[in-house]
Amino acid sequence: xxxxxxxxxxxxxxxxxxxxxxxxxxxxxxxxxxxxxxxxxxxxxxxxxxxxxxxxxxxxxxxxxxxxxxxxxxxxxxxxxxxxxxxxxxxxxxxxxxxxxxxxxxxxxxxxxxxxxxxxxxxxxxxxxxxxxxxxxxxxxxxxxxxxxxxxxxxxxxxxxxxxxxxxxxxxxxxxxxxxxxxxxxxxxxxxxxxxxxxxxxxxxxxxxxxxxxxxxxxxxxxxxxxxxxxxxxxxxxxxxxxxxxxxxxxxxxxxxxxxxxxxxxxxxxxxxxxxxxxxxxxxxxxxxxxxxxxxxxxxxxxxxxxxx
Amino acid sequence: xxxxxxxxxxxxxxxxxxxxxxxxxxxxxxxxxxxxxxxxxxxxxxxxxxxxxxxxxxxxxxxxxxxxxxxxxxxxxxxxxxxxxxxxxxxxxxxxxxxxxxxxxxxxxxxxxxxxxxxxxxxxxxxxxxxxxxxxxxxxxxxxxxxxxxxxxxxxxxxxxxxxxxxxxxxxxxxxxxxxxxxxxxxxxxxxxxxxxxxxxxxxxxxxxxxxxxxxxxxxxxxxxxx
Numbered sequence: 069x070x071x072x073x074x075x076x077x078x079x080x081x082x083x084x085x086x087x088x089x090x091x092x093x094x095x096x097x098x099x100x101x102x103x104x105x106x107x108x109x110x111x112x113x114x115x116x117x118x119x120x121x122x123x124x125x126x127x128x129x130x131x132x133x134x135x136x137x138x139x140x141x142x143x144x145x146x147x148x149x150x151x152x153x154x155x156x157x158x159x160x161x162x163x164x165x166x167x168x169x170x171x172x173x174x175x176x177x178x179x180x181x182x183x184x185x186x187x188x189x190x191x192x193x194x195x196x197x198x199x200x201x202x203x204x205x206x207x208x209x210x211x212x213x214x215x216x217x218x219x220x221x222x223x224x225x226x227x228x229x230x231x232x233x234x235x236x237x238x239x240x241x242x243x244x245x246x247x248x249x250x251x252x253x254x255x256x257x258x259x260x261x262x263x264x265x266x267x268x269x270x271x272x273x274x275x276x277x278x279x280x281x282x283x284x285x286x287x288x289x290x291x292x293x294x295x296x297x298x299x300x301x302x303x304x305x306x307x308x309x310x311x312x313x314x315x316x317x318x319x320x321x322x323x324x325x326x327x328x329x330x331x332x333x334x335x336x337x338x339x340x341x342x343x344x345x346x347x348x349x350x351x352x353x354x355x356x357x358x359x360x361x362x363x364x365x366x367x368x369x370x371x372x373x374x375x376x377x
Numbered sequence: 378x379x380x381x382x383x384x385x386x387x388x389x390x391x392x393x394x395x396x397x398x399x400x401x402x403x404x405x406x407x408x409x410x411x412x413x414x415x416x417x418x419x420x421x422x423x424x425x426x427x428x429x430x431x432x433x434x435x436x437x438x439x440x441x442x443x444x445x446x447x448x449x450x451x452x453x454x455x456x457x458x459x460x461x462x463x464x465x466x467x468x469x470x471x472x473x474x475x476x477x478x479x480x481x482x483x484x485x486x487x488x489x490x491x492x493x494x495x496x497x498x499x500x501x502x503x504x505x506x507x508x509x510x511x512x513x514x515x516x517x518x519x520x521x522x523x524x525x526x527x528x529x530x531x532x533x534x535x536x537x538x539x540x541x542x543x544x545x546x547x548x549x550x551x552x553x554x555x556x557x558x559x560x561x562x563x564x565x566x567x568x569x570x571x572x573x574x575x576x577x578x579x580x581x582x583x584x585x586x587x588x589x590x591x592x593x594x595x596x597x598x599x600x601x602x603x604x
Contacts (some may be wrong), residue, residue: 073488283469286468286469287484290461290478290480291456291485
C-alpha cells in the first residue's frame with residue numbers, strides 16, 4: 069500500500085476525530101488558546117519592557133562642557149579621542165551657537181531670562197560633547213578617562229570646563245542596576261509563565277487522548293502499526309494548535325487596539341497595536357508554530373503511553 | 378496449527394499461576410470451546426495467542442512461528458491474521474459501522490476499492506447490511522457484537538478468538554452470535570470460544586476444553602459443559 073494512501077487515511081481520521089469529539093476538541097482548543105495568548109502576551113510585554121529600557125538607557129549620557137575660550141579644533145581632537153574608546157557608542161558635538169539657540173528655545177516663555185541674555189551681549193555658553201556609552205556601566209570609565217585628561221593638563225585637557233557625570237553618578241548607577249534587574253526578572257517571569265501554560269495545554273491533550281485509550285487498545289489488537297495509531301491523534305493535535313492560533317491572532321487585533329493608546333501613554337514611545345501590526349509575520353510564525361508543535365508533540369507523547377508492542 | 382507447550386503464566390511474584398502447565402493443540406478448522414469458572418485462566422490462555430499476555434514459562438506456537446519471540450513487525454502481521462471478539466465489543470465509538478470494519482482492512486493494507494466491496498459483504502454475513510452508517514451507540518448490544526464479529530473476520534483470518542462474546546447478551550442474541558460463529562467455522566476458519574454459558578456449549582456439540590484453577594482438567598472431542 070502506498071505511503072500516500074496511508075497518509076490520506078490518517079489525515080481523514082484525524083479530521084474526523086477532531087470534528088466528532090466536538091466537546092473534547094472545544095476544551096482542548098480553549099485551553100490551548102489561553103496558552104498561546106499567554107505566549108503572545110509575553111512577546112508584547114517583552115517588547116514593551118525592551119523598548120522602555122532602551123529609552124531609559126538612551127536618556128543616560130555624559131556631557132563634557134568646554135570653556136567658552138576652547139577652540140573648535142581642540143574640541144574635535146577630544147571628540148576623536150573619545151570615539152576611539154571601545155566603550156563609546158556615539159559622541160555628539162554641540163557648538164556654542166547651537167547651545168545658545170537650544171537655550172533660547174528651552175526658555176522661550178521665560179522673558180526675564182531672555183532679556184538677561186540679551187543684556188549680556190555675548191554668548192555665555194560653551195560648546196559641549198554628549199557621549200553615549202554602549203552599556204550604562206561604562207560611563208564610569210569614560211568619565212575617568214576625561215578626568216585624567218583634565219588633571220594631566222594637556223592642551224586638550226585644559227579646555228574642559230566640567231564633566232556632568234559626577235553630578236549624576238548615583239542616578240546613573242541606580243538606573244543601570246534597575247535596568248539589569250528588570251531584564252532578568254522579565255525573562256524569569258516569562259519563562260515560568262510560558263512553561264506553566266505549556267504544561268497545562270499538554271495535560272489537556274493528554275486527558276483528551278485518555279478518553280480514547282480503549283480505541284487505541286482496539287487499534288493495537290487489529291494489528292495497526294504505531295504510526296497508523298498515532299497519526300490521527302497527532303493530526304487532531306495539530307488542528308487544535310492551528311484553530312487556537314487563528315483564534316488568538318484574531319483576538320489580538322481588538323485587544324491591542326484597545327490597550328494601544330494606554331500603552332503609549334504609560335510607556336512613552338511604545339504602542340502595543342503598532343508593534344503587533346508591524347511584527348505580525350513574527351507573531352503569526354511564533355503563535356502558529358507553537359500551537360502546531362505543542363499539539364503534535366503532546367499528542368505524540370500522550371499516545372505513546374497507550375501503545376503496546 | 379496452534380500449540381501451547383507447557384505454558385505457565387504468573388502475573389506477579391507470589392500470585393497463584395493464572396495458567397499452569399497447559400499443553401494443548403488446535404488443528405485447522407476446529408471449533409474449540411474453552412469453559413470454566415471465572416478466573417480459571419481461559420482469557421489469559423487466549424490472550425497469549427495475540428501476545429497481549431506473554432507466558433512466564435513454556436511457549437505458544439502459531440504454525441511454525443513462536444509467538445513470544447516475534448518482532449513487533451511480525452506481531453502486527455500475526456494480529457491481522459487473528460480475528461478477536463470480546464465480551465465488551467470494543468468498537469471504536471467515534472467511527473461508524475463502515476469505518477470500524479474498514480479500519481481493520483486499512484490496517485492490513487487493502488485498497489479503497491476492496492474495502493468498499495468487502496465491508497457490505499461481511500455486513501450481510503452478520504445480517505446488519507442496513508446499519509452500515511450507524512454509530513456504535515445507536516446499536517443494541519447484540520448488533521454491536523455482530524459488528525465486532527464482522528470486523529474480526531473481514532480480513533479472512535485463519536483463527537477467530539471469541540472471548541465471552543455472549544456474556545453481555547440476552548439468550549436470543551447469544552444464540553444468533555453463536556450461529557454466526559458456527560457459520561464462520563463452516564467456511565474454514567478455526568474458532569476458539571470461551572464461555573460460561575452451558576446451553577451454548579451443549580448446543581454447539583464440538584470439542585470442549587475445561588479449565589480449572591489454571592489447568593486443563595478435561596478435553597473432549599464432542600464435549601458438554603461439565604464442571
